[in-house]
Amino acid sequence: DAGVIQSPRHEVTEMGQEVTLRCKPISGHDYLFWYRQTMMRGLELLIYFNNNVPIDDSGMPEDRFSAKMPNASFSTLKIQPSEPRDSAVYFCASSSRRGTTDTQYFGPGTRLTVL
């Protein structure tokens, strides 16, 4: 299994630009999570999906952030317009409730820098 796949791995953009982060979960997993990690705030859950439906988006910082999951194998996190304070590492994770542990498996992350 290839694990969770994220792209791009690094993104440098200028303030005001639109940024789209992509995630492919592990095949067969029915939960998908988006996290943000910064030195100041640690690891924060932004939003998660179950069977492609958003369940909890209370961690999304503001309206500039949006996430979609059009099918079981693809999700996007979009920031429009981006701001320097959005600079962080964004992780996608997936899990399955078919097992007993529901362990979340993390992707390699996207390091976003907004200038």
Next chain:
Amino acid sequence: ELKVEQNPLFLSMQEGKNYTIYCNYSTTSDRLYWYRQDPGKSLESLFVLLSNGAVKQEGRLMASLDTKARLSTLHITAAVHDLSATYFCAVDVSRGNEKLTFGTGTRLTIIP
């Protein structure tokens, strides 16, 4: 609001020594996870603890869970340099809620 606190936040220890990282959480939970993160890398699952009194061991690491005390520990035995990393605990509040709340992390540095 669920709070998950780890201590210490930073730990520097010599090779061969033993030490324990603590994870306290503020509300009832029926499962707790430990993750490892190397600098610049992703999070890797180490242990899943599913019930009170659960103990899991892998190599020099052993994790335990006391749900009554709302406390989990990660014990390191005879530390080696390869264990240098940041360790996170994460709490799942209820079986029906897949949402994890992560602790602050403990940055462990093993000194030769």
